[in-house]
Amino acid sequence: MSVELPALPYLPGSLLPHLSATTVELHHGRHHRAYVDAVNAAIAGTEWEEATLDDIVRQTQGALFDAAAQAWNHGFYWQCLRPRGGGEPQGRLGELVKRQFGDAQRLREEFNRAALGLFGSGWAWLVQHPGGQLGIQVTRNGGTPLTGDSTPLLCCDLWEHAYYTDYQNERARYLDGFWQLANWEFAESQLR
Known part of the structure; x- marks a missing residue:
């Protein structure tokens, strides 16, 4: 099982005027993807190959942890944003x-x-x-x-x-x- 790059929960341009489509596309498509790819390269053929991303983050160290934590953090970050968001917590x-x-x-x-x-x-x-x-x-x-x-x-x-x-x-x-x-x-x- 490999780690998947999660799809964005909105279109890249839908966070305007606060984040541009260019920023979202580069951030998701280049940076987030690079972390996911690094995790998959590092776990191929290892005991981590079938682990969840959460488990890899919680149980590893070094370069694998860094890539996995960045992949997890980015996936979480995208969920923390939404078009027409903001306001006050209810x-x-x-x-x-x-x-x-x-x-x-x-x-x-x-x-x-x-x-x-x-x-x-x-x-x-x-x-x-x-x-x-x-x-x-x-x-x-x-x-x-x-x-x-x-x-x-x-x-x-x-x-x-x-x-x-x-x-x-x-x-x-x-x-x-x-x-x-x-x-x-x-x-x-x-x-x-």
Whole structure:
């Protein structure tokens, strides 16, 4: 069994004006595909050949982990975006956000502060800790909460290729666009 490149859950141009079709196509078709291909090349003929991507991420190290974690992170990221997304989290997630942060604006501020504080490449995550409370994590390179105790709910790709074409070096403007695309329904579906 090989790892598959998941199809995008929307057309590449449907995230305009916040992410261009060019950015989405290059990011998905080149970068995400490259990680999937690297995983498949590394697991061919090994004990990992029949493993799920989740298991490979949780149980490996080194180059295989890096490629698998990047493939998993990218697949998760695409689900965290949606055309006509944004707004405020509702339902149970909305209640947890109010309890943990006071309101969604405060969550966005804290998330952005953490994301802007990352020097270099990585990911910013909204997670649910084992006790049920929400938190914000930043991981470097291919790091992922999947290897820890917290459940990822929402993530933002902070690798330059995720935003350079549309925003150049302006990560703060990219984050503003990210919040206009945030898929709160998907995030809520990930709650424990």
